[in-house]
Amino acid sequence: MAVRLALLASVCTAPALLCAAEAAPQQGRGTHHVRRPAGDGYVPSGSMIQAIEVHGNTRIETSTVLSYMVVQPGDSFDRDALNRSLKTLYATGLFRDVTLKRQGSTLVVDLTENPVVNRIVFEGNHALKDKDLMKEISMRTRAVFSAQTVAVDRQKILNMYAARARYGATVVPQVIRLSHNRVDVIFNINESQQTLVRKIAFVGNDSFSEAALSHVVSSKEHAWYRFFSSSDEYNPERIRYDAELLRRFYLHSGFVDFHMIDATGELSPDHKSFYVTYTLHEGPRYRLGKIGVRSNVHHVTADTMKKHIEVYKNQYYDGTAVQDNATDMQEWLQANGHPFAMVRPEIARNPEKKVVDLLFDIVEGPHAYVERIDINGNTVTRDHVIRRNLPMVEGDAYTPFNRKYSKLALQDMGYFSSTNVEQSQGSAPDKVNVSANVVEKPTGEFSLGGGYSTDAGIMGNLGLKQHNLLGTGIDAGFSGTVAYYEKQADLSVTDPYFLGRNFVAGFDLYTIQNNYQTYQSYNEGQYGASVRLGYAYNRYLSQSWTYTVVDRHVGNGVPNSQYPGWEDDTPSVYVRDAAGWSLLSQIGTNITYDRRDNRMNPRSGYVLSAGGDFAGLGGNEKYYRVKANGSYYLPLDDLTGSHSWGFQFKGGVGYMHDWSSSGDRNIVDNFYLGGQNLRGFLQGGVGPRSGHYKGACHSGAANTPLGQARNGYCPGAGQEDLLGGTFMYTASVQLNFPLPMGDSLGISGRGFIDAGSLSGKRVKDRNHYRNWNDPYYTPIGGSTMTPRVSGGLGISWKSPFGLVNIDGAVPIHREHGDRLYPIRFGFGQQF
Numbered sequence: 106m107a108v109r110l111a112l113l114a115s116v117c118t119a120p121a122l123l124c125a126a127e128a129a130p131q132q133g134r135g136t137h138h139v140r141r142p143a144g145d146g147y148v149p150s151g152s153m154i155q156a157i158e159v160h161g162n163t164r165i166e167t168s169t170v171l172s173y174m175v176v177q178p179g180d181s182f183d184r185d186a187l188n189r190s191l192k193t194l195y196a197t198g199l200f201r202d203v204t205l206k207r208q209g210s211t212l213v214v215d216l217t218e219n220p221v222v223n224r225i226v227f228e229g230n231h232a233l234k235d236k237d238l239m240k241e242i243s244m245r246t247r248a249v250f251s252a253q254t255v256a257v258d259r260q261k262i263l264n265m266y267a268a269r270a271r272y273g274a275t276v277v278p279q280v281i282r283l284s285h286n287r288v289d290v291i292f293n294i295n296e297s298q299q300t301l302v303r304k305i306a307f308v309g310n311d312s313f314s315e316a317a318l319s320h321v322v323s324s325k326e327h328a329w330y331r332f333f334s335s336s337d338e339y340n341p342e343r344i345r346y347d348a349e350l351l352r353r354f355y356l357h358s359g360f361v362d363f364h365m366i367d368a369t370g371e372l373s374p375d376h377k378s379f380y381v382t383y384t385l386h387e388g389p390r391y392r393l394g395k396i397g398v399r400s401n402v403h404h405v406t407a408d409t410m411k412k413h414i415e416v417y418k419n420q421y422y423d424g425t426a427v428q429d430n431a432t433d434m435q436e437w438l439q440a441n442g443h444p445f446a447m448v449r450p451e452i453a454r455n456p457e458k459k460v461v462d463l464l465f466d467i468v469e470g471p472h473a474y475v476e477r478i479d480i481n482g483n484t485v486t487r488d489h490v491i492r493r494n495l496p497m498v499e500g501d502a503y504t505p506f507n508r509k510y511s512k513l514a515l516q517d518m519g520y521f522s523s524t525n526v527e528q529s530q531g532s533a534p535d536k537v538n539v540s541a542n543v544v545e546k547p548t549g550e551f552s553l554g555g556g557y558s559t560d561a562g563i564m565g566n567l568g569l570k571q572h573n574l575l576g577t578g579i580d581a582g583f584s585g586t587v588a589y590y591e592k593q594a595d596l597s598v599t600d601p602y603f604l605g606r607n608f609v610a611g612f613d614l615y616t617i618q619n620n621y622q623t624y625q626s627y628n629e630g631q632y633g634a635s636v637r638l639g640y641a642y643n644r645y646l647s648q649s650w651t652y653t654v655v656d657r658h659v660g661n662g663v664p665n666s667q668y669p670g671w672e673d674d675t676p677s678v679y680v681r682d683a684a685g686w687s688l689l690s691q692i693g694t695n696i697t698y699d700r701r702d703n704r705m706n707p708r709s710g711y712v713l714s715a716g717g718d719f720a721g722l723g724g725n726e727k728y729y730r731v732k733a734n735g736s737y738y739l740p741l742d743d744l745t746g747s748h749s750w751g752f753q754f755k756g757g758v759g760y761m762h763d764w765s766s767s768g769d770r771n772i773v774d775n776f777y778l779g780g781q782n783l784r785g786f787l788q789g790g791v792g793p794r795s796g797h798y799k800g801a802c803h804s805g806a807a808n809t810p811l812g813q814a815r816n817g818y819c820p821g822a823g824q825e826d827l828l829g830g831t832f833m834y835t836a837s838v839q840l841n842f843p844l845p846m847g848d849s850l851g852i853s854g855r856g857f858i859d860a861g862s863l864s865g866k867r868v869k870d871r872n873h874y875r876n877w878n879d880p881y882y883t884p885i886g887g888s889t890m891t892p893r894v895s896g897g898l899g900i901s902w903k904s905p906f907g908l909v910n911i912d913g914a915v916p917i918h919r920e921h922g923d924r925l926y927p928i929r930f931g932f933g934q935q936f
Contacts, residue, residue, distance in 0.1 A: 154180050155210035162216050163286070165199055170214065173197055182207060198251045220250045223287040229294040233265060238292075241265055250288050255280070262292060270338030273297030273376050301327040301337050302370075303378035309366070309385045312358075320747050321354045322347035324381060328846070336848065339379040344368050351383060357742075359421035361454060361461060362388030391422045394460035400467040402446050405438065410467065413437060422461045427452075431465060436506050438467070444502035445470045473503040475539055476531035482543040483576075486520050490578040491541060493602050494518055503528070503537045510644075515543060520573050522546040548573040550582075563589050578602060580611075592618040599637070609639040609649070625789075626676035626826055627684070629773055630658040648696040654724070655689040657773060677795035677826045679885070683772050690724035693717065701738065708751055711737040720774070727768030732759035749843035749853065757782075758834045763867065770867050775829025778863040778893075780926070782835050785859070785895030785914030789827040790924030792863030793888040825922070830888060831865025844900070851903035858896045859914070864888045887922050894918040897927075 156178055159167045174190040176183070187205055194203045194216075202217035225246060227235050242258035244250075259276045266274035279291040305326055307318050319325070324347050325336040348368040355363035366384040373380065396418060398407040415430045416423070431448040438446035447470040453462040475497055480488045492498075494514045497507045508526050515524035521543040529538045550570040570582030578601055585594040599611030617631045633655030641647040659680070695716030701707035713735045721727035734757035741750035759776050780788030839857040847853055866885050897914030912929045919925070 152182060152210060154178050154182060154212050157212045157214065159214045159216065162218060164218055164221075165216075170194070170216070174214075176212065182212070187212075198253070199249055218286060220282065220286045220288045222246050222248050222250050222290055223283055224289045226289065226291045227294060228291060230296065232269060232271065232296050238262060238265070244290065250280075250290070255290060259292070262294070266296065268340065270299045270301060270335075270340065271297050272300040272339070272372070298377060300339050300372070300376065301378050302339050302381055303327060303373065305381045305383075307383050307385065309387060312360070312387055312390065318351065318354075318383075321350055322383075323350065325848070327378070339370055339381070341370065344370055344381060348383065351385065353425065355385075355387065356424040357426075359390040359392065359423065360387050361391050361422055361424070361452070362386075364388075389456060389459050391454065391459050391461045392419050393422055393463055394418065394455065394458075395462040397463070398465045398467065402438070402443055402467050402469050405443060405446065405467060410434060410465070414465070416463070422452075422463075427463060434465060434467075439504050439506040444504050444506075445472050470504075472535050473537045474535060475499050475501050475503045475507075476533075476536040477538045479538065479540045480543070481540055482521075483545060485545055485548075485576040486518075486543075486573060486578070487576045490573075490576065490602070491515070491518075491543070493605070495541065497539075503539070508539075511539075511541065515541060518578075520545060520548055520578075590620045592616075603638070607640050609637070611637045613637070625680075627680050628660050630660065632656045633689075645700055646696070646698050648694065651693045651695075653689065653691045653693070655691075656686065657689060657771065658686050659683045659771070659773065677828075679772060679795055679828055680826050683769075687726065687769050687771050688724040689720055689726050689771075689774070690722045691718050691720040691726070692722060693719070707736075707738045708748065709738050709740050711735065721765065721768070725769040726771060726774060727765035728761055728763045728770075728774065730759065730761035730774075733757065747843065749841070749848075751841050753837070753839040753841065755837045755839075756835065759832070761831045761865075761867070772828050772867075775831065775867055776833040776863060777827070777829045778833055778835070778861055779924070780929070783859050783861045783893060783895065784857065784899075784912050784929060785897060785916055785925065785927060786893065786919075787924035787926040789829065790926065791861070791887075791893050791920075792830045792833075793828045793866055793885045794825045794922060795828060795885050827924070828885065829867070830863040831867045832890075833861065833863045835859070835861035853901050855899045855901075856897070857899065857912075857914075858894065858917075860892045860894045862890050862892050864890050887920065889920060891920060892918065893920065893923060 154176060157171060157174070157176075159170050162170055171177070173193050175193060176186045176190050180186065191203055191205055194200055194214075199219055200216050201219045202215075204215040206213050206215070222244060223246065225239070225242075225244060227238050230238065241261050243261075244254050244258050255278045259278055262276045263274060266272075274297050275295045277293045279293060281289040281291065283289060302324055303326065305315075305319060305322065305324060307315050310318060323336060324340075324343050327337040345368065348365045352363060352365055364386050366386055368381075368383050370379045370381045372378075393416060396414060396416065398410045398414070400407050400410065413430075413434045415433070416426055427450050431450045435446060435448040438448070447468050449466045449468065451464045451466055453464075454460075455462070476499065478492065478495065478497075478499060480491050483491060494517075496510045496514060497503070501507070508528065511526045512524055515521060515526070523544045525542045527540045527542065529540070530536070531538050548571060550568065550572070565588075566584065566586040568582065568584040570580070570584070572580050572582075574581050580599040580601070581597070583594070583596050586592065593616065595613060595615040597611065597613045599609065601609050603610035613633075613635045615631075615633055615635075617633075618628070619630075620628045633653060635651050635653040637649060637651050639647060639649035693716060695714055697712065697714040699710075699712045701710035701712050713733075715731075715733040717729065717731040719729045735755070737754040739752040739754070740748070741752065742748060744750070761774075761776065763770055776792075777789040778792050779786035779790040783791060837857060837859045839855055841853060841855050844852050844854045866888055894917040895914045896917050897912060899910065899912035902909040910930070913927060914929075915927060916923070916925060
């Protein structure tokens with residue numbers, strides 16, 4: 106791009122020929138051409154600019170051009186001022202060529218405008234879409250074309266391909282000039298193949314093998330089965346992240362003196378792969394020695410705080426565990442009357458004994474109070490909805506505890522894509538202004554789904570939800586499911602801060618239609634409504650109440666007798682007694698204590714719950730039911746060095762009893778065992794059951810098949826009805842573990858042992874059924890407290906098509922008549 110400056114003749118003091126020689130232009134990009142104008146008009150140095158004429162501008166206004174210039178009419182023809190004017194015009198990026206020349210007392214500005222971008226085209230790109238490339242580059246259509254912008258955008262595109270491990274990619278810009286000073290810009294892209302990690306090596310590791318360390322880093326060596334993963338793509342940012350993972354791993358394992366010497370990636374000679382090398386220094390492995398507490402906080406003694414120490418002597422030093430312990434102690438103090446207490450772990454190494462002495466030093470931190478809380482970034486969610494979720498208000502003590510849980514509280518709301526809590530100095534040294542900065546995300550949800558499960562068969566679902574209705578925090582939605590054996594619809598509304606208080610209130614309207622006749626002889630329909638109210642005592646303890654009224658129907662109890670063989674399908678009298686409509690009016694409560702690290706995907710901690718239901722506030726059913734459940738999660742990071750290993754322990758117990766003999770005692774209210782709560786057995790396939798029998802058992806004599814049937818045996822017996830029971834207990838232990846190639850494919854494994862039993866005959870007096878004068882009456886069997894036990898393996902696959910769960914289990918101990926279901930399969934996807 107040529108830029109020329111023809112300066113005033115008065116700058117030259119030599120003869121005209123000499124001036125012309127001095128001002129002879131040096132042709133080339135970015136040079137300034139200083140020329141004496143030809144002909145008359147020589148004005149001595151120091152004369153004034155009487156006027157400025159601008160030529161060649163078609164899109165840019167003359168006044169805009171003049172505003173960029175340093176010199177103005179009335180100024181002198183000064184070389185420095187003219188040079189700066191020229192540079193300023195050129196720096197705008199609006200002009201391809203600029204010439205300043207003097208004609209008498211007039212300064213003439215000749216311009217050639219840069220063209221306008223008509224179209225931007227990407228050719229040869231497949232790994233990156235056009236819209237993704239357009240988001241990254243600076244150039245835009247109808248904007249002024251600039252060669253510098255093209256060069257910068259070319260590098261940005263190369264960086265995008267480098268981030269996707271395509272280091273051999275090339276980008277060649279092509280400019281096509283059009284009429285009316287317009288251009289098309291074409292980026293010709295050769296993406297090349299991905300540059301993958303061929304080998305990962307570790308240097309200096311003595312305590313851990315390369316195989317063990319390779320599980321720590323997120324980068325993986327290239328393998329054919331990693332087609333769903335990007336972990337084998339070379340990325341410098343990931344290499345730096347892996348170095349930090351290794352540092353944390355060694356500190357977690359007791360190597361206090363560990364440091365990473367170098368982490369490098371070397372490109373192979375053929376430019377198709379990388380060799381990654383981590384050079385490290387392990388140092389000795391330390392154990393914990395003396396563990397003590399020192400307190401300088403009033404009313405906090407060392408002996409009081411020793412019970413909060415979670416690490417123990419002679420264990421390998423774990424920097425993460427020590428810091429977590431200090432944080433837990435600090436949060437306990439701040440939540441129990443010492444808002445400014447701080448806990449600082451101090452260590453003293455003894456390299457000879459390879460021991461680290463640990464001291465938790467409790468001190469009084471600086472006092473600070475919340476002066477003002479500002480909410481920024483919320484365009485839909487109302488301020489008071491955000492404020493009510495924060496653990497602090499104006500005037501409260503400001504602590505790291507409050508800041509940490511303010512951010513967590515904002516994240517848990519689920520309304521924001523990003524959250525941040527910042528502090529700034531208030532009006533006094535002990536005053537703090539807090540800013541809660543949020544970026545809102547769409548909270549509406551429309552979903553169509555499909556899948557398959559062993560319980561419901563092929564299914565489809567439709568959902569319409571709004572989790573933040575009009576910015577009020579109210580959650581409302583409708584969902585419906587249609588499956589081969591099940592249909593249901595639900596309308597739900599929940600206010601998480603009812604009446605501006607610490608109450609969660611809501612209601613549900615629903616209908617459910619279940620067709621159990623693949624393994625039962627009846628179907629069930631429900632039309633119901635429930636009202637819910639809950640509240641939290643603190644961050645861990647909460648309670649809920651629910652009142653439910655349900656109109657139920659048990660159908661298809663008796664087959665049509667005009668068809669041959671109808672006797673084979675005749676259900677038991679207990680099912681036929683439940684046939685028809687019934688009304689359930691029930692109030693229930695549940696209290697939960699939750700100390701899990703993550704409620705959606707827990708890895709450590711525990712949760713306990715207990716509750717009960719009371720039916721009989723009107724309606725046909727009169728019973729009470731109590732139940733308790735617990736789960737404990739135990740990570741095995743210390744033993745395995747991996748987050749993929751962990752135990753889950755679960756258990757539960759339930760009991761129900763009819764408090765009045767006038768109740769209907771409908772079998773649909775009973776406990777059922779099998780399926781999800783006892784894998785390897787059919788859903789409801791364990792516990793009390795009653796058979797229905799073929800015509801061969803229809804005689805009434807004591808020594809005939811009917812007599813045998815009444816004693817629980819009939820040679821021609823058909824399908825049995827599963828009746829459920831009144832007392833149930835379950836227990837389960839599950840080990841989650843990684844699978845070979847599992848990280849790359851998104852597959853994880855589990856092994857489990859389930860146990861449980863169901864008993865109790867929730868039926869009316871025997872004579873009630875005798876009054877039916879029914880030749881098909883048979884007693885109830887399978888009611889026993891003997892535990893059923895199963896064991897098996899399962900996998901979960903986070904496939905591109907949805908989450909797939911497969912569990913296979915075999916009975917370790919079973920009772921005669923239990924119904925088995927060895928394989929359970931489930932698949933679902935939202936789209």
